[in-house]
Amino acid sequence: MPGYHTSRDFESELRELRAHLLAMGARCERSVQLALKAFIEGSAELIAEVKSLDRHIDRDEMESDELALRILALRQPVAHDLRLLATALKLVTDLERIGDEAVNIVERAEEAGEGSKLVPHPHLRSMADLTQQMLRDALDAFVDADIVRAERVRLGDDAVDELYAKTLGEMMSFMAQNPGRIPAAMGVVNVAKYLERIADHATNIAEEVIFMVAGHDVRHESQRPPFVEES
Amino acid sequence: MKLGIRGRLFALSLGVIAIAVTVLNAYVSSELRTAIEDRMTEDLEVRARLIARQVEATPANVEWQSFAEEIGRRALARATLVAADGRVLGDSEVGASEIANVENHASRPEIIEALKTGRGAATRTSATVHHDLLYVAVRVDSSPVRIVRLARSLGPVETAVTRAHHLMWVGTMFALAVAAILSSVGSHLVSQSIRTLRTTAVAMLDDLSVRTRVRTDDEVGALAEALDSLADSLHRTVQHLGSERDRLAGILETMAEGVLLTDPNGRIVQANSSLRSMVGASGQLVGKEPIEAIRNDELAEIIGAVTKKQRPVTGEVDLIGIVPRRVLVRAAPLTVRGNHGVVAVLSDVTELRRLESLRRDFVANVSHELRTPIAAIRAAAETLEGGAVDDRVAARDFVGMIARHGERLHHLVEDLLELSRIEAQKLDLKPTHIEVPELLDHMIGLYALSASRHGIRLIAGSCPRSLVVTADRRALEQILSNLVDNAIKYASTGASVTLAATAMDREIVISVADTGPGIAAKHLPRLFERFYRVDRGRSRDVGGTGLGLSIVKHLTEALGGHVMVESWPGVGSTFTVYLPDKSAGQVPAPQEPRTEDAGLPHQP
Numbered sequence: 001m002p003g004y005h006t007s008r009d010f011e012s013e014l015r016e017l018r019a020h021l022l023a024m025g026a027r028c029e030r031s032v033q034l035a036l037k038a039f040i041e042g043s044a045e046l047i048a049e050v051k052s053l054d055r056h057i058d059r060d061e062m063e064s065d066e067l068a069l070r071i072l073a074l075r076q077p078v079a080h081d082l083r084l085l086a087t088a089l090k091l092v093t094d095l096e097r098i099g100d101e102a103v104n105i106v107e108r109a110e111e112a113g114e115g116s117k118l119v120p121h122p123h124l125r126s127m128a129d130l131t132q133q134m135l136r137d138a139l140d141a142f143v144d145a146d147i148v149r150a151e152r153v154r155l156g157d158d159a160v161d162e163l164y165a166k167t168l169g170e171m172m173s174f175m176a177q178n179p180g181r182i183p184a185a186m187g188v189v190n191v192a193k194y195l196e197r198i199a200d201h202a203t204n205i206a207e208e209v210i211f212m213v214a215g216h217d218v219r220h221e222s223q224r225p226p227f228v229e230e231s
Numbered sequence: 232m233k234l235g236i237r238g239r240l241f242a243l244s245l246g247v248i249a250i251a252v253t254v255l256n257a258y259v260s261s262e263l264r265t266a267i268e269d270r271m272t273e274d275l276e277v278r279a280r281l282i283a284r285q286v287e288a289t290p291a292n293v294e295w296q297s298f299a300e301e302i303g304r305r306a307l308a309r310a311t312l313v314a315a316d317g318r319v320l321g322d323s324e325v326g327a328s329e330i331a332n333v334e335n336h337a338s339r340p341e342i343i344e345a346l347k348t349g350r351g352a353a354t355r356t357s358a359t360v361h362h363d364l365l366y367v368a369v370r371v372d373s374s375p376v377r378i379v380r381l382a383r384s385l386g387p388v389e390t391a392v393t394r395a396h397h398l399m400w401v402g403t404m405f406a407l408a409v410a411a412i413l414s415s416v417g418s419h420l421v422s423q424s425i426r427t428l429r430t431t432a433v434a435m436l437d438d439l440s441v442r443t444r445v446r447t448d449d450e451v452g453a454l455a456e457a458l459d460s461l462a463d464s465l466h467r468t469v470q471h472l473g474s475e476r477d478r479l480a481g482i483l484e485t486m487a488e489g490v491l492l493t494d495p496n497g498r499i500v501q502a503n504s505s506l507r508s509m510v511g512a513s514g515q516l517v518g519k520e521p522i523e524a525i526r527n528d529e530l531a532e533i534i535g536a537v538t539k540k541q542r543p544v545t546g547e548v549d550l551i552g553i554v555p556r557r558v559l560v561r562a563a564p565l566t567v568r569g570n571h572g573v574v575a576v577l578s579d580v581t582e583l584r585r586l587e588s589l590r591r592d593f594v595a596n597v598s599h600e601l602r603t604p605i606a607a608i609r610a611a612a613e614t615l616e617g618g619a620v621d622d623r624v625a626a627r628d629f630v631g632m633i634a635r636h637g638e639r640l641h642h643l644v645e646d647l648l649e650l651s652r653i654e655a656q657k658l659d660l661k662p663t664h665i666e667v668p669e670l671l672d673h674m675i676g677l678y679a680l681s682a683s684r685h686g687i688r689l690i691a692g693s694c695p696r697s698l699v700v701t702a703d704r705r706a707l708e709q710i711l712s713n714l715v716d717n718a719i720k721y722a723s724t725g726a727s728v729t730l731a732a733t734a735m736d737r738e739i740v741i742s743v744a745d746t747g748p749g750i751a752a753k754h755l756p757r758l759f760e761r762f763y764r765v766d767r768g769r770s771r772d773v774g775g776t777g778l779g780l781s782i783v784k785h786l787t788e789a790l791g792g793h794v795m796v797e798s799w800p801g802v803g804s805t806f807t808v809y810l811p812d813k814s815a816g817q818v819p820a821p822q823e824p825r826t827e828d829a830g831l832p833h834q835p
Contacts, residue, residue: 019520023528030528033551041753136526143523144514 010075017067017088021095024060025139027053028098032135032198035105036128039112039191047106057099064092080212087212091142094201094208098135101194101201108194112187121188123170124195127163130156131199138205145213153206154218160199167192240418241411248410252403259399260392267388268365272352275367275381278306279350283371283379286312291375295321296330308381313342313368315377341368342378354385362386424451432458439466489558489577491521495570497538499524509558509577510550521575527551530560530575537562537573547580557581589760596762600643600777604636611636639776646778650761653785660703660789662813667698667732667739674711674730678719686724689715692731692744700739701813706786710794713779714743714806722747726803734812738792742807749800758796759784783808 031053038046068088071077077085134156141150171185171192178185210218282302289298295312303310303323312321317337319325325333336342344351345368352367363385368378424445434441439462445455483490489506493499502516502524516524522531529548536544543563550556562575611629619625652658675689682689700707711730718728726746733740750758750765757763762777783806787794791811798804 015520019522019531022522022526023531026522026526026528026531029526030549030551033555139526143519143526 010071010077013067013071013075014081014084017064017071017085020060020064020067021088021091022139022143024057024064024092024095025142027057027060028095028102029132029135029139031057031099031102032105032132035102035109036132036191038106039109039187042109042112047110050102050106054099054103057096061092061096064088068092083212083215087208090208091205094204098198098201101198104194105191108187108190112184121167121170121192123163123167124188124192127160127167127192127195130160130163131195131202134160134199134202135205138202138209141206141209142212145209147210147213150206150209150213154203157199157203160196164192164196238418240421241414244410244414245407248403248407252399252406256396256399256403260396263395264388264392267391268354268385271365271383271385271388272367275308275365275383276350276352276369278308279367279369279379279381282306282310282381283369286371286374286376286379289374295376296327297321299323306381308383309364311336311378311380311382312376313378313380314375315346317342320376336378336380339366339368341366341380344368345370345378345380362389421451424455428455428458431455435462435465439469487578489579491534491573491575491577492565493521493534493573493575495572497521497534497573500572506577509556509579511554525550530577533560533562534573534575537564537575538571541571548577555581557584593761596777597647600762601640604639604643607636608633608640643776643778646776646782650778650782650785653782653789656789658703658706658786658789660706662701662703665700665702665704665707667700667741668694668696670700670704670707670711671730671732671741674708674715677712678715681716682719682728685719685722687719687722688727689719690727690729692729692742694732695734698732698734698739700741700810702790702810706790707810710783710786710790710808711741711743713783714808717779718743718745718747718804718806721745722803737812739810739812740807741810742805744803744805746803749802750796750798750804751800752798755796755798759794 031050034046034053035050037043038050068085072085075081134153137149137156138153140146141153168189171189175182175185207218210216285302286298299310299312299321300323310321310323311319313336314320317335319330319333319336322330322333339353341351341353344353349370350368352365354363354365356363364382365385366380366382368380371377371379424447427445428443428451431441431443435458442459442462443455445452447455483501483503484505486503486505489509490501490503491499491506492501497520499516499519499521502512506512507516510525510527512524520531521534522528525531527548527550529546530550533544533546533548541564543561545559545561548558548560550558557580559578559580560575561578562573565572565574611632615626615629619629671691671694675691678689715728715730722728722745728743728745731742731744754763754765758765759780761781763780764777784794787808787810792809794809795807796804797807
């Protein structure tokens, strides 16, 4: 954190908010990992744990929001601190969604039961690994205020999209050949979709980190006309 | 203005010299003047008295003016003869014509004094001459001349005093110059040694082995010695602390446990390499908060709880990452010089927890496996006891049941013993050259009857005619027996079991493939575990102990090979035994047990 604040309270409030966000992020990472494990192994214990983690993440969202709003109202921060708070407010939304996606994954695991094991999904594993790596990198970028790493997360998004397309294609032809296993294959397709969304949220987090550190907005860059100054 | 020791010493000595010289000057000039004047007064008085005696002896009618001129010349002074009424009778410096016009001298202080006491003296500026004159008057008793007065100029006195002054000033200047040089040299010597000490002390900041090397008996020498012994003691302390620190750091670094230390602000101040590898940290840990450095909410909560309650907290945490780990965290408050921090020790219990669960499963499985036949035997025995023993037909059934379950118990215990023998590596293996085609034929012969009873075709697959494997025959036969027996038991009627062998890349590969129902992928990783059963009911129906594949795995490893399984649900399973080909000359090193699943087929 650059510089120090005259008020010790303000300083410790910001630190508390950061710690809160990071704990929430850690829960999301764990939740995604456990959910994928649950989908592959079909363990009821893991499913229950992911659901309980999601309730915790929802609580985290409310607490972080409240903390951020209180700091905004009481301290009227400027510059870097203001950007940190704005980022925090957006970050919690993305993290909360990631928690929800993890729950979606375990719901598919519940439906599929043993069935998902009868469907070959060669690209789902690498998609899961890549998505988790993106989430980890996005949160690391937040911790270290590391723009380079945040940019790397943004690059990963395309690779995930590609893997999603591949998985989708494979499942289509699998379903065509094995009509009996369409429900299980649909489960795999859905999980791939959830992973793709988690990767999108990780990308959002990375973009928010870039905004927090550098102060410029990199969202929807391709849609903007070139050489137009932002007001 | 700030002056160094040198400047101050110099200024002080100059001041002292200046004051001394000034006082001396004043004293000497006043003393000199007084002394000379006293001498002159005395001298004039003596002369005046001699003249007075001459005046007494002179008749009263003498011409006093010429007398005065005469004695004035002889006494080398102005001589004045004054009558009792103050009239001037003669004066050596006044002409004879003017003597009558000289004013009355009765009011002159020296004359008043001389008339009263016999002698008088006074100093005054003469109206005629410009410098001070000294007048000395003496009374004459028996003559018309009552007073003889002599006067001399004080000019020579002033000259003498001025000369003395000049001499003093020259001396003073000389003394000051000498003092300046001496004090400068002296203070230079002192301040130079002090500067040397200072330079040495500054050098000691970086290098404690530097010494002053000043060896004198004065105060500077004592200071230097004190400085040197201070450096000695500091050097020793630093070395001691350094080796202490190195020792502790060495212990910390070699520990298998991860150690984490935080300061009162909750930031990490120390982390050892075990911790770094455990959490897969790549960047800097020191200076960050635990949640930043190791993004794990449970760990952060434990450390937070210790900070809040100020007492030890223990918990187990799952560290996610490329290699997920289960870690036991013991965290406790740590107070270092009044600073409250937290020390957390992380031990990797991943393997421990896995073994614990294996043991738990094993005990549960063994008891379960033993209980079933025992319960059947007990039930049969109780039924017999309750009267069935008299019914010959029923009795035969129950005795048969007891024998069958007794047999199963026997197999179970035999298998367990076999397994523990293999695990304890107490097998007596005698490697011999075995012709593989002959071995496969032998196995097919052994199981031909059993296979035909189950409606299963037992087929000899492809096998190079001269294929030879070097292994313990009994062990290899048991491996194949277990695999073929399993295949026959679990494959459904109409299926086929194929035994084939080949030589491949320094390994002899023997496979037992069936066209049975196949095994779901999730079972494959655990298939070779003891008592692991894909379908418990079916396994027991066909009389399995749940130990067969476990024995296969352990025996194959004892022979220096490994076993793998591939299975496609609905298509069939293939168990493949890989044994080192010792005839190829080079014996591959015993490999890590490989029992991973071969993955799912791309196209069933």
